[in-house]
Amino acid sequence: MLTGFFFHFGRYTLLLKSMWKRPENGAIYWQETMRQMVSLGVGSLVIVFIISVFMGAVTTVQTAYQLVSGFIPRSIIGSIVSDSSILELAPTITSLVLAGKIGSNMASEIGTMRVTEQIDALEIMGVNAPGYLLMPRIVSALIMVPLLIMLSTALCIGGGILAGHLSGIIESSVFIDGARSTFKAFNVGFAMSKAITYGFMISSISCYQGYYTEGGALEVGKSSTKAVVFSCILILLSDYVLAQLIL
Amino acid sequence: MIRLQDVRKTFGQQEVLKGISSTFHPGKVNMIIGASGSGKSVLMKAMVGLHPITSGHIFYGDTDLANINETDRLSLRRKIGMLFQNSALFDSMTVEENVLFPLNMFTQESKSQKLERVNFCLERVGLINTNKKFPSEISGGMKKRVGIARAIVLNPAFLFVDEPNSGLDPLTSILIDELIKEITEEYQMTTLVNTHDMNSVMEIGDHIVYIYKGEKCWEGDKNAILTTDNEILNNFVFATNFLKDFKQRRN
Ligand SMILES: Nc1ncnc2c1ncn2[C@@H]1O[C@H](COP(=O)(O)OP(=O)(O)OP(=O)(O)O)[C@@H](O)[C@H]1O
């Protein structure tokens, strides 16, 4: 188990290192990065939209349910929902969902290229395969995951306001006042540093799993499952570590 | 020139290549023949450096593939064109983009020059009007031909083709054989072809290596193949009735 960990960690590090070579042709890498950003970003919009709005709505209703005392001003609901959206719900939950979507996608794409010898074909041409395949994916995840999480935060809070309004729990203006009263810019910075960390983890782990797929279609499926599982575990682990370290 | 010296390759317990030595000269179509599972594909992948070999040496000119540095390896690879047995086309790209890919990656020509070259190569393998199709939309034989077009688009000094004819009809098969022969002679490429198609061996083989269960069992030119008394080779070659007739008539 321990040797397994060191084996994978070593191979993972080496793979990331071998990515750092001068691109054979910058324009192609750029194009590929753009393509990945579109597929990753636009492709995840719907799912991010759905989960964020519902997350915010549910949190509002539940917080209201728990705050039964009349002494506590209702505006607290707004501050609780917005703070937890910014700090935890949007970055972590959204990343977990993105790990499922982007991670499995990257692992199976690269895994399929491996088992159908497309990666060998790249290498034979003299292309640095880790650079060409991993770099654009990791770069685009580093950019798009934080953007998606920003969007998710906004939608989450929006969902909260909407649910509060529709169910008559809390007026929008009161909600927003509450949210403003405890808002700290630091929290946003913290959330973004989480987002960048998660974006890197999801993309690099999934690429690693795909890149070292051996066998056939069956193994591609296994790699993509592993990519999702390991990304999720590491997201939660680093969520805790970051919270301990920074908060 | 490529020279093999006692090349061995084991996968786990299984020894797939059992000490193969040979020399392949430029301008010649070198053919590696052998039954299914005899180790042809493994040998070819070992020669291009995809499978690190267990022992022995592979020389490109005077450089040993085993102790070549990273920069030289990359520049050597740019001189290699290869068709994989299963074509290995990039399935996120169209036919045209597949053939264009090496040009885009490694040349600075203008877009129209590149496209002209792509169309020229696709025409030579007999593919027209498929430029915008994806690999999943064309037949196996067409994939092979796209793979060949992609392999030759940069005019490689070393051309490796793994079973160019499997899955092709006889006419296209002859077209591909002739193409391989032509470009090999025209550009003085060192060409290696894996095949079990005896027709193309008799058609274009200049130098033939017969692999039997991972060992080099016989080596020579195509005329010698018909007169050899190597039993194992005879069993392989004269499995086709056509050639049996041929030999009987000759005798
Ligand atoms: N990656 C691998 N791992 C383990 N064994 C392998 C691997 N690749 C090939 N082999 C084994 O090597 C032997 C030779 O395989 P190879 O693909 O070279 O055959 P071939 O001569 O190309 O056959 P065909 O004409 O059917 O393509 C087979 O027994 C195969 O099981």
Ligand SMILES: [Mg+2]
């Ligand atoms: Mg083979």
